[in-house]
Amino acid sequence: MEDIQCALIGYGGIAEFHAEAVANLEGARIRTIVGRRDEPTRAFADKHAADVATTDLDTALADDAIDAVIVTSPSELHYDQTSRSLEAGKHVLVEIPIAMSHKGARTLAGEARKLGKKVLVAHTRRFDDVGRFTKEFIESGKTGAIYQHHAMSCWYRHENVGWTGYQRSWTDDVLFHHGCHSVDFSLWTIGHDIRRVAGELAPLHELNGTSMDFSMLIRYANDTIATVSLSYNAHQPFRANRYTCENGSLELDGKVVRFNGDVVFETPDNPEGGVLVQDREFLDAIREKREPSCNADDALRALRPLQQVYDQMVTAEGEQRYKRPWDL
Secondary structure, eight states: OOOEEEEEEOOSHHHHHHHHHHHTSTTEEEEEEEOSSHHHHHHHHHHTTOSEEESOHHHHHTOTTOOEEEEOSOGGGHHHHHHHHHHTTOEEEEESOSSSSHHHHHHHHHHHHHHTOOEEEEOGGGTSHHHHHHHHHHHTTTTOSEEEEEEEEEEEOSSOBOTTSOBOSSOOOIIIIIHHHHHHHHHHHHOSOEEEEEEEEOOOOTTTSSOOEEEEEEEETTSOEEEEEEESEEEEEEEEEEEEETTEEEEEETTEEEETTEEEEEOOSSOOOHHHHHHHHHHHHHHHTSOOSSBHHHHHHHHHHHHHHHHHHHHHHOHHHHOOSOOO
């Protein structure tokens, strides 16, 4: 098979990671960059030796040479751009969330099945060294039963600046974007369906028109309890990812995993990055004509409980306090 030709939508921080990953993978290249503004789109295309730079997605999708699209645009654009790419006959790797609602994600999963196209949703924690070790360690039985999973991620975001320091033109979402990371990782590592969900979401903040805090309690079918809590209001950022288990405590601390205080895994000095492993999986799935790991149906599982929390709040207190400016 000839090189898989890719169109990359976006030129922000995460787009840089994908461009570098594809450049380091045999049998693929970035052919086209699609961006919002002409000058940075062209600059990004020149940097990564892309043939085409355009601000018109339809122009990119009309190119029969394009096999796959990598969507790294603002979250609220993911649904529309993924749908249009699928309809144009392209495979899609989309950054999370695949959509800003469970309904939107369900529609895209159906489109992918109907059109026979591959969709990989970039839950990158599934592909990095720590994530893969944690999954395998739990599945090995060394932890015994897991009683609780605690996942917290809290930082200060009162200015619309992303993790790379880039001033964004769009507003992020603590529930459907960052919540998606934590809920998917919990679901994936616990490995059981969700029995029920309860949660709380802060009302829309006057600063940026979105919620700044949310917490969720999940009860899994195997009786594991998970607590997920995220905030944009923490002046002193902190994170925690811990499992209370039958045989001890499992803790993820950056590049290290500890069990009962002992280091059981440490990321090697020169690891393959999670984005590289993830993008390789996407390209291999296209070549091998199989479903990629973390496809659109997998992504639905994380969005469903987040949608439940959102719907609970709208029902309890009304749309005026929680309604997002998008439907999908």
